[in-house]
Amino acid sequence: xxxxxxxxxxxxxxxxxxxxxxxxNPVGSLLFMVGTLAALAGIFVxxxxxxxxxxxxxxxxxxxxVLFLFVIMLLNLGHDYxxxxxxxxxxxxxxGVTGALAGLLASQLRGxxxxxxxxxxxxxxxxxxxLEEQGVVGAIARPLFxxxxxxxxxxxxxxxxxxxxxxxxxxxxx
Amino acid sequence: MTGLALLLTGxxxxxQPGVGEVFEPFLPGMILILPLAGxxxxxxxxxxxxxxxxxxxxxxxxxxxxxVTHSLSSWIGPGAVGAAFVLTVVNFVGMLGAxxxxxxxxxxxxxxxxxxxxxxxxxxxxxxxxxxxxxxTGVGFLIHLFSVxxxxxxxxxxxxxxxxxxxxFFMLVLVMGASFPLMFVGWEGVGLCSYLLIGFxxxxxxxxxxxxxxxxxxxxxxxxxLLAIFLLFTHLGALDYVGVFEAAPESLPYGxxxxxxxxxxxxLGAIGKSAQVPLYVWLPDAMAGPTPVxxxxxxxxxxxxxxxxxxxxxxxxxxxxxxxxxxxxxxxxTALFSATIAxxxxxxxxxxxxxxxxxxxxxxxxxxxxxxxxxxxxxMTHAFFKALLFLGAGAVIHSMHHALHSTHSDWDAQDxxxxxxxxxFMPLTWxxxxxxxxxxxxxxxxxxxFSKDEIIWYAGAAAGNGYGVLFTVLxxxxxxxxxxxxxxxxxxxxxxxxxxNRTGPxxxxxxxxxxxxxxxxLTILGILxxxxxxxxxxxxVQDSIFGGFGILPMSEWLHHWLDPVTESADAxxxxxxxxxxxxxxxxxxxxxxxxxxxxxxxxxxxxTARVVSRQQILPASESEQPADGIRKILYNKWYVDExxxxxxxxxxxxxxxFGSRWLDQVLIDGTVNAVGSxxxxxxxxxxxxxxxxVTTYAVVFTLGALTILxxxxx
Amino acid sequence: xxxxxxxxSALLFMIGAFGVLIxxxxxxxxxxxELQLNAVNLSFVAFxxxxxIEGQLFVFFVMTVAxxxxxxxxxxxxxxxxxxxxxxxxxxxxxxx
Numbered sequence: 001x002x003x004x005x006x007x008x009x010x011x012x013x014x015x016x017x018x019x020x021x022x023x024x025n026p027v028g029s030l031l032f033m034v035g036t037l038a039a040l041a042g043i044f045v046x047x048x049x050x051x052x053x054x055x056x057x058x059x060x061x062x063x064x065x066v067l068f069l070f071v072i073m074l075l076n077l078g079h080d081y082x083x084x085x086x087x088x089x090x091x092x093x094x095x096g097v098t099g100a101l102a103g104l105l106a107s108q109l110r111g112x113x114x115x116x117x118x119x120x121x122x123x124x125x126x127x128x129x130x131l132e133e134q135g136v137v138g139a140i141a142r143p144l145f146x147x148x149x150x151x152x153x154x155x156x157x158x159x160x161x162x163x164x165x166x167x168x169x170x171x172x173x174x
Numbered sequence: 175m176t177g178l179a180l181l182l183t184g185x186x187x188x189x190q191p192g193v194g195e196v197f198e199p200f201l202p203g204m205i206l207i208l209p210l211a212g213x214x215x216x217x218x219x220x221x222x223x224x225x226x227x228x229x230x231x232x233x234x235x236x237x238x239x240x241x242v243t244h245s246l247s248s249w250i251g252p253g254a255v256g257a258a259f260v261l262t263v264v265n266f267v268g269m270l271g272a273x274x275x276x277x278x279x280x281x282x283x284x285x286x287x288x289x290x291x292x293x294x295x296x297x298x299x300x301x302x303x304x305x306x307x308x309x310x311t312g313v314g315f316l317i318h319l320f321s322v323x324x325x326x327x328x329x330x331x332x333x334x335x336x337x338x339x340x341x342x343f344f345m346l347v348l349v350m351g352a353s354f355p356l357m358f359v360g361w362e363g364v365g366l367c368s369y370l371l372i373g374f375x376x377x378x379x380x381x382x383x384x385x386x387x388x389x390x391x392x393x394x395x396x397x398x399x400l401l402a403i404f405l406l407f408t409h410l411g412a413l414d415y416v417g418v419f420e421a422a423p424e425s426l427p428y429g430x431x432x433x434x435x436x437x438x439x440x441x442l443g444a445i446g447k448s449a450q451v452p453l454y455v456w457l458p459d460a461m462a463g464p465t466p467v468x469x470x471x472x473x474x475x476x477x478x479x480x481x482x483x484x485x486x487x488x489x490x491x492x493x494x495x496x497x498x499x500x501x502x503x504x505x506x507x508t509a510l511f512s513a514t515i516a517x518x519x520x521x522x523x524x525x526x527x528x529x530x531x532x533x534x535x536x537x538x539x540x541x542x543x544x545x546x547x548x549x550x551x552x553x554m555t556h557a558f559f560k561a562l563l564f565l566g567a568g569a570v571i572h573s574m575h576h577a578l579h580s581t582h583s584d585w586d587a588q589d590x591x592x593x594x595x596x597x598x599f600m601p602l603t604w605x606x607x608x609x610x611x612x613x614x615x616x617x618x619x620x621x622x623x624f625s626k627d628e629i630i631w632y633a634g635a636a637a638g639n640g641y642g643v644l645f646t647v648l649x650x651x652x653x654x655x656x657x658x659x660x661x662x663x664x665x666x667x668x669x670x671x672x673x674x675n676r677t678g679p680x681x682x683x684x685x686x687x688x689x690x691x692x693x694x695x696l697t698i699l700g701i702l703x704x705x706x707x708x709x710x711x712x713x714x715v716q717d718s719i720f721g722g723f724g725i726l727p728m729s730e731w732l733h734h735w736l737d738p739v740t741e742s743a744d745a746x747x748x749x750x751x752x753x754x755x756x757x758x759x760x761x762x763x764x765x766x767x768x769x770x771x772x773x774x775x776x777x778x779x780x781x782t783a784r785v786v787s788r789q790q791i792l793p794a795s796e797s798e799q800p801a802d803g804i805r806k807i808l809y810n811k812w813y814v815d816e817x818x819x820x821x822x823x824x825x826x827x828x829x830x831x832f833g834s835r836w837l838d839q840v841l842i843d844g845t846v847n848a849v850g851s852x853x854x855x856x857x858x859x860x861x862x863x864x865x866x867x868v869t870t871y872a873v874v875f876t877l878g879a880l881t882i883l884x885x886x887x888x
Numbered sequence: 889x890x891x892x893x894x895x896x897s898a899l900l901f902m903i904g905a906f907g908v909l910i911x912x913x914x915x916x917x918x919x920x921x922e923l924q925l926n927a928v929n930l931s932f933v934a935f936x937x938x939x940x941i942e943g944q945l946f947v948f949f950v951m952t953v954a955x956x957x958x959x960x961x962x963x964x965x966x967x968x969x970x971x972x973x974x975x976x977x978x979x980x981x982x983x984x985x
Contacts, residue, residue: 014896017907020916021920026913029916033922043930047889047893048937049937049947052933052948055951059951060954067962068915068918071915075966085912086910090909098906099902102898102902106898109891112894118938121940123938127938130941140945144945155949158956162957162960165959166963168963169960169967
């Protein structure tokens with residue numbers, strides 16, 4: 001059952017990714033991207049990472065993609081665009097290289113589950129237990145505010161810096 | 175007076191056994207330093223007078239004769255050599271008294287110290303080197319004196335004496351050096367000086383070319399010399415005379431390849447320096463230099479360096495009978511060959527040049543036959559009468575030049591066809607030149623008779639031993655060459671001094687006798703030409719008429735004098751010859767041959783004089799060149815220069831052109847340029863990757879990631 | 889599950905890389921980079937199911953940083969656009985001398 005869902009969502013994700021790459025219209029590729037993100041959120045749910053699925057939809061698909069869309073509209077790129085996919089030797093080479101790399105990685109990653117290292121870790125059952133004890137949000141929140149609080153705070157500062165930087169860069173010169 | 179008494183006592187002691195005391199020389203180093211100092215001083219004067227001359231030419235003033243530099247050079251030039259001569263005489267007298275058996279070697283400092291090779295800067299004074307030094311400084315001094323008058327009007331007066339002094343210095347280094355490398359230093363040095371002096375009037379490109387020709391042809395011989403030195407060092411480990419001549423008989427087998435190679439290579443060097451066939455071509459051209467230079471370099475000293483070399487290395491030549499035979503063959507061939515050319519030359523100096531080459535051939539024949547003392551003897555007497563002949567020719571040319579210059583005629587002052595009947599204008603010159611001619615023709619009792627006939631005698635004696643047929647042929651060639659010598663020399667005298675004067679009536683008024691500074695050296699040399707032969711009268715003729723019935727004092731003096739130097743060589747030669755050692759030449763005894771030789775010479779002289787004086791000789795501008803036959807060949811010097819040009823010079827020039835164009839410009843420059851171009855192309859190719867676009871870099875980046883992952887996984 | 893998820897992740901990553909190399913529009917290139925980041929997020933989450941909750945925490949941080957980076961990056965693109973009047977990456981060749 002889970003497999004079927006996974007397969008469907010995977011197909012949607014890959015199709016969306018291909019659409020991002022191939023689509024000529026920037027807005028079109030953006031929408032395909034949203035589709036991929038949604039499919040990925042679904043896969044997160046299948047992998048028992050419910051909180052992240054929600055965050056993915058809210059933040060990534062909801063905020064970041066909208067930001068992209070705003071910029072595209074700001075720069076008025078949605079209308080007369082030329083075909084901006086490269087053709088020729090460079091494209092062929094890029095396809096070959098990435099294809100080869102993908103094949104290589106895929107072939108190596110296929111036997112991942114049999115890795116004996118997993119015996120030292122709690123495994124899916126342990127994860128399920130954790131989620132039952134602390135709840136979906138609690139399972140992430142508890143380590144975030146205790147063990148990794150410094151990283152959390154730094155990320156906050158990072159966001160501030162990014163905010164200030166973005167404003168400064170995008171400002172019109174007086 | 176005491177000096178003279180010492181001299182006579184010393185002379186009387188020569189030949190007496192057992193007087194082997196230690197020789198203590200007197201300031202031998204100064205003999206070398208004095209000409210060198212003269213060179214430096216005259217060099218300074220030359221620079222000063224050169225600047226002054228240039229200034230004068232610029233400002234248009236005439237050159238002054240009798241200026242300070244001129245007078246100083248006149249004193250310093252001859253003075254330095256004269257002082258050296260005096261010192262040499264003192265040492266000579268000392269050696270006469272001491273009669274040392276071993277050579278005296280004085281080292282000054284170590285010149286080369288490299289690994290096994292150690293060459294000292296040292297001088298060696300023994301009988302052979304002292305005789306040479308006497309000739310060099312003595313005849314050199316007379317020639318310096320002669321030059322004072324001869325070069326009086328030349329603007330390069332100080333430069334002339336500068337070079338001349340340097341020449342004397344290097345020649346002394348050559349004969350006084352105690353080792354082969356040091357001799358080589360002198361060898362090269364005199365080559366340099368001959369270049370400087372032959373090309374003295376270098377503004378004329380022909381004369382400059384003659385200087386270059388001399389130096390270059392010499393160089394070919396020097397190669398042989400150097401190779402011989404290398405061989406000697408490799409096989410004997412020593413390069414000083416004492417060491418080499420001690421080690422050679424022991425280490426090198428008699429007649430072996432090494433010692434023969436050394437001998438032949440030394441011979442090559444001697445051929446170049448002493449102008450033998452085939453490297454003689456520079457000497458006739460060298461007549462482009464001032465006549466006193468020809469006298470000094472090409473008659474008395476430099477060309478005799480080759481003979482000195484062979485005499486000095488007598489031990490090596492005695493060990494290599496093939497080498498000695500080659501020396502003798504070269505000598506005889508040269509003697510005959512150049513004598514034939516001299517028969518049809520009209521330039522007075524060219525005749526004397528070919529005569530020099532011919533006489534050098536005689537010397538080579540002598541030392542090649544093992545008669546080292548005879549060769550050196552002829553060297554000495556030849557120095558006297560050939561220098562006399564050249565100086566006399568110089569006086570004649572000086573006078574002719576004056577005469578022709580006054581009427582601005584463009585006739586050649588050196589062409590004998592323009593002369594004639596000069597006897598009544600220049601009687602003293604005529605007299606001394608006749609003496610020299612008689613000497614060179616080999617008529618008793620003049621010097622040439624004793625020296626030349628002794629060589630011919632020894633050549634004949636060598637015919638009785640191992641190389642019988644060869645030496646008989648050489649003996650015959652030597653006789654023929656001697657006869658031809660008499661012919662062309664008589665021809666020279668008759669054409670120049672006898673008959674009617676062809677110079678022209680206007681010019682003839684200015685023909686005059688040479689000034690005193692010229693005639694005094696001529697006279698001294700004339701006296702020496704007469705009497706110097708008497709120092710080596712052979713024992714075999716001592717008691718006959720030719721020895722003056724025993725009155726002539728010094729029988730075989732030179733032979734005995736040189737004994738300590740040549741005895742080891744003689745011993746080796748005799749031991750190698752075996753039973754043939756002491757045989758007499760073909761038929762007749764020595765007295766009979768002496769009579770035949772003198773008689774024949776007299777007859778030839780008289781006949782030639784008759785024939786030539788009857789000939790109708792026109793001045794040079796009206797004469798035609800010989801049309802055909804043997805005369806044309808001889809006139810054109812057997813076309814040797816032309817042959818060399820075709821066979822040697824042109825191929826070398828062509829090869830040089832090929833090398834310069836194809837090997838140097840195309841190949842080497844091309845390769846270097848190609849490397850540069852290649853680098854540039856590689857750089858250009860690399861620059862193609864720097865598009866400036868991030869995407870390109872990203873592609874390469876991904877490619878790199880792929881490669882690394884691929885390598886890791888696979 | 890893990891293997892399939894990882895393979896999917898690799899595939900998405902390479903598609904994103906392909907897009908980076910192939911597209912000329914700077915904003916779309918940026919978008920493909922975001923796709924790559926998402927692929928890595930998937931990989932993290934897949935592993936976290938077997939190795940512990942830290943995987944998901946890291947994804948959390950990645951998302952945050954991606955947001956910040958997107959903001960700043962787009963601001964840069966805007967200011968470049970103001971200068972060049974285009975977002976075609978082929979025109980940004982100042983790296984070439």
